Amino acid sequence: MPIATPQADQPTSSLTAKEVSYDTVDGKWVTYRAGGKPGRRAIRQPGEPGWVDTFDRIPIIDFANVDHPDIEVRKRLAQELADAAENCGFWYAANTPVSKEFAEQTFAALEEFFALPLGEKRKCSWVLTPGCRGYESFEEVAENEGNKSDSTLRESFVMGDDLTDPVQWQGAVPEGVKTQNIWPAALPRYKQALDDYYSKLLPFARSILHLFALALGLDETALDNVHKFPMCALRALHYPPQEPDESSPGFLAHADFSSFTMVLQGEKYGSGLEVLNLNGHWVPAPAIAGTTFTCNVGDYLQHLSDGRFKSTVHRVVNRSGLERYSLPFFYSPDPSAVLKPVVDPSKGRQTEVTEFEDAPIGEMFVRRLLAGVEIFIPDRLAAIDTDVECIHTWPPSHNDDCLEVDAFVKDVNTSLALSS
Numbered sequence: 001m002p003i004a005t006p007q008a009d010q011p012t013s014s015l016t017a018k019e020v021s022y023d024t025v026d027g028k029w030v031t032y033r034a035g036g037k038p039g040r041r042a043i044r045q046p047g048e049p050g051w052v053d054t055f056d057r058i059p060i061i062d063f064a065n066v067d068h069p070d071i072e073v074r075k076r077l078a079q080e081l082a083d084a085a086e087n088c089g090f091w092y093a094a095n096t097p098v099s100k101e102f103a104e105q106t107f108a109a110l111e112e113f114f115a116l117p118l119g120e121k122r123k124c125s126w127v128l129t130p131g132c133r134g135y136e137s138f139e140e141v142a143e144n145e146g147n148k149s150d151s152t153l154r155e156s157f158v159m160g161d162d163l164t165d166p167v168q169w170q171g172a173v174p175e176g177v178k179t180q181n182i183w184p185a186a187l188p189r190y191k192q193a194l195d196d197y198y199s200k201l202l203p204f205a206r207s208i209l210h211l212f213a214l215a216l217g218l219d220e221t222a223l224d225n226v227h228k229f230p231m232c233a234l235r236a237l238h239y240p241p242q243e244p245d246e247s248s249p250g251f252l253a254h255a256d257f258s259s260f261t262m263v264l265q266g267e268k269y270g271s272g273l274e275v276l277n278l279n280g281h282w283v284p285a286p287a288i289a290g291t292t293f294t295c296n297v298g299d300y301l302q303h304l305s306d307g308r309f310k311s312t313v314h315r316v317v318n319r320s321g322l323e324r325y326s327l328p329f330f331y332s333p334d335p336s337a338v339l340k341p342v343v344d345p346s347k348g349r350q351t352e353v354t355e356f357e358d359a360p361i362g363e364m365f366v367r368r369l370l371a372g373v374e375i376f377i378p379d380r381l382a383a384i385d386t387d388v389e390c391i392h393t394w395p396p397s398h399n400d401d402c403l404e405v406d407a408f409v410k411d412v413n414t415s416l417a418l419s420s
Ligand SMILES: O=C(O)CCC(=O)C(=O)O
Pocket: 235, 237, 251, 256, 263, 265, 273, 314, 315, 316, 326, 327, 328
């Protein structure tokens, strides 16, 4: 696999004394959440039994030709993407539709939002929305992740697909469809900035989806039928520099439940995104020169590709001493989609049957979002408007006694009807 080096002198990952204090058990295992469940991976050193050949840097892919008129050119790019998705699960995307100026403008809006007084930010709290959109404070993050210290590790704001917003959908709003997003009344230009960014990313994401279809040896529109009105979200994130004695990461080790994710990082901000390789080592994925996205495969595409493309575990630890802002864009299938893997007939099915094949994925999406929430949230339950009694999902297993979120985004048939 051709691996480009993001920084000439980027060291291969090796565990330092500090690193082993995050997400590990006795320095022998890395723990994480993936697929809505806890998992762990052995940490191995070179020469030890079980040491395997795995990535130690993130490849860079140039997307200037993503919409090239010649299909052969697009197929070559698809092959490059497939190599990265298969061997690493992460890649840097260079030459995206986002210019330096546009990225700076977007980050300026994030900085302005997070600088608002807490009272203003709380007015657009995530607990007031049906799908976990809106603002999550430092305190809520610490509480939801079971971190009892007064840490200010991360605050965030989520917006995403919303059929009731005329910026996204100009047609009639079907009955029963609820408003998803919530915005800070004190800062109207924040909505404008995130809407602009979201609108810019959507068509680019569709082009990437086409490359993945080509990479699977399919017609390039073959995955479109499960991404018609896709569940998408932008998560604006702010990580202050971590205290040196802080024992939790800014973002716990996890795999994304998206088809794929594209993260905008800013060069002037602190780095801290790290990617777990097969030997249990954290490979740094800092912002690199120019405007690139740091991208990864999520659980849905891993499933669709029958395990060929890897939904790789990652985390954020901001040891840079600088404020860090980042902006992931999550691109996921339709809530109505029931996902069947694309199987190579000569090999047959490689992976286990999962819950993605049992029911439309929208039905479990909010449960997954809440998979890290370890507390009861009465306000949130009131907002969800269902008859559930508790949200207590990880650990233990999230499937047994938790909530049925009734059509959390929209009627599962809506997206198909609207976009066909
Ligand atoms: O802040 C980042 O760079 C990544 C955040 C992330 O992994 C996520 O939001 O899923």
